[in-house]
Amino acid sequence: MYFCGDCKKQFQGGRRIDSTTLWQSYLTEKRTVKELSVMHKCSERTIRRKLKLVAESFNPSFPKEATVIIDTTYFSRTFGVMLFQDATSGKILYRKFVKNETNKEYLSGLEDIKDGGTKIVAVVCDGHTGLL
Template identity: 75%
Template sequence: KSAVIILDTTYFSRTFGVMLFQDASSGKILYRKFVKNETNRDYLDGLRYIAERGTMIKAVVCDGHVGLLQSIHFCPVQMCQFHQFQIVRRLLTNNPHLPAGVELLALMRRMFSMRKEEFITAFDKWCEKWKEFLAERTLLISGKTTYTHRRLRTARRSVKTHLPWLYTCEEHPDIQIPNTTNLLEGFNSQLKRALHNHNGLNEANKKKFIDGLINTKK
């Protein structure tokens, strides 16, 4: 059997989370691991576990851990476009004041319906248009200078860094790769809501409770 795998970790406290590996077409949870924090090694170990049990992994969809994106060589990898949008939105807020920010956020909103070449052309154009503006520096009291528009620069760098993985789904139309991790995010929200209603449980019982819910998705 073969599957496109969606990866994500959801946290129930600062040091207690569950890492899930979901079959993108059936919605089944193929593997889970309780974690204190997510590491690329844990994700890679989980993928190996699934492969060793006879599932051919056709592609992987995950959020933007660059180390993870770079370390999966055995199949195509899609960076969740919604996560990329969220990264930029967090940096620029929902209502950017600067025209450069307004334009970049508008482009990120259109990203979901754009083709790869179309997006790259528009993004390159934006980078060129605001190149000098983003290079502006501010003089600090100490006499040192710093970039004036640091959050915009960080947003630009994030898009540039993740660009190689943002449109993998378009490059492999035969595999039917989702462009977001939304299917798994939906299940994660369900888990959080259910646990919230049982917030008196200790960690061991929380794990049992979570496993019970995961078993309904197997």
């Protein structure tokens, strides 16, 4: 913390971590929390807090119809993110943090997409049967 003697305000010094860039590194580059903490020279707790801020600010979009690609990416044995993506636009329609992927979780996500007003044309998934 820095204190200005003239205006009597406090300022934080150091580099700021952009939460959106951090989220992209976490998801697309499949970096672990530990790797990100070393890269940004901060604690793992700070990285988790920044990721949580971005994850909570997610706003899904619902097109009229979509071919949905679904998959789960794991970052540890008990933590993964289940993503439902529109094949045409590439936008994320739904996401959920899970401990393990089950058909029940997939069906729940598909129902949420349907409730949003999207007609599901097809579902692309890696080996799960009985989804539609």
